[in-house]
Amino acid sequence: AQSVTQPDIHITVSEGASLELRCNYSYGATPYLFWYVQSPGQGLQLLLKYFSGDTLVQGIKGFEAEFKRSQSSFNLRKPSVHWSDAAEYFCAVGSGSSNTGKLIFGQGTTLQVKP
Amino acid sequence: DAGVIQSPRHEVTEMGQEVTLRCKPISGHDYLFWYRQTMMRGLELLIYFNNNVPIDDSGMPEDRFSAKMPNASFSTLKIQPSEPRDSAVYFCASSLSHLGKGETQYFGPGTRLLVL
Numbered sequence: 001a002q003s004v005t006q007p008d009i010h011i012t013v014s015e016g017a018s019l020e021l022r023c024n025y026s027y028g029a030t031p032y033l034f035w036y037v038q039s040p041g042q043g044l045q046l047l048l049k050y051f052s053g054d055t056l057v058q059g060i061k062g063f064e065a066e067f068k069r070s071q072s073s074f075n076l077r078k079p080s081v082h083w084s085d086a087a088e089y090f091c092a093v094g095s096g097s098s099n100t101g102k103l104i105f106g107q108g109t110t111l112q113v114k115p
Numbered sequence: 116d117a118g119v120i121q122s123p124r125h126e127v128t129e130m131g132q133e134v135t136l137r138c139k140p141i142s143g144h145d146y147l148f149w150y151r152q153t154m155m156r157g158l159e160l161l162i163y164f165n166n167n168v169p170i171d172d173s174g175m176p177e178d179r180f181s182a183k184m185p186n187a188s189f190s191t192l193k194i195q196p197s198e199p200r201d202s203a204v205y206f207c208a209s210s211l212s213h214l215g216k217g218e219t220q221y222f223g224p225g226t227r228l229l230v231l
Binding site for chain 2: 036041049103104105108114
């Protein structure tokens, strides 16, 4: 069965520092992978997605993620964090099958940014 | 486009009462999803529709939960009777097509439900 693991429940970084949020997935075929961000009291906003092609994916707000099949990972990175990046981040995997639209989400990582 | 619209944004009710959550997907989107978010279980897919037809309701917790999509622009999630353990944030999402075509799910702001 598909699953997503985000090993870090909570991360704190200083403003201007680099960021990496980890995501590991379990899926038999080539997965469709997503990163969403949720600000307090808000819905989820898509940061980026990977379906095929270049394994380094660029997203909004200066985020990028790299798909590594050998490590079953899809880590999210940002070179310099801004205070407005404080939020909860969700990694998700989709089966992509023609008869399913399911997304399986990880438990989320809460990012705190220190001034 | 206004995005996915959900109402109400907050709902407080007493155990045993009926609760109805509403969703208007993005115009032209063929897929609609209902998710529930809790601290204990995270984000879970409850049910999703394609062209107003329920495709997979395996995530619906029990018979107290029901969902309908009478037309392409409206869906409801109903809980009857409600219980305190139903307290959660319920999200509606929609997408133009299915994941196999590379489509993105767009989420509404959610309905925060508290059952006393």
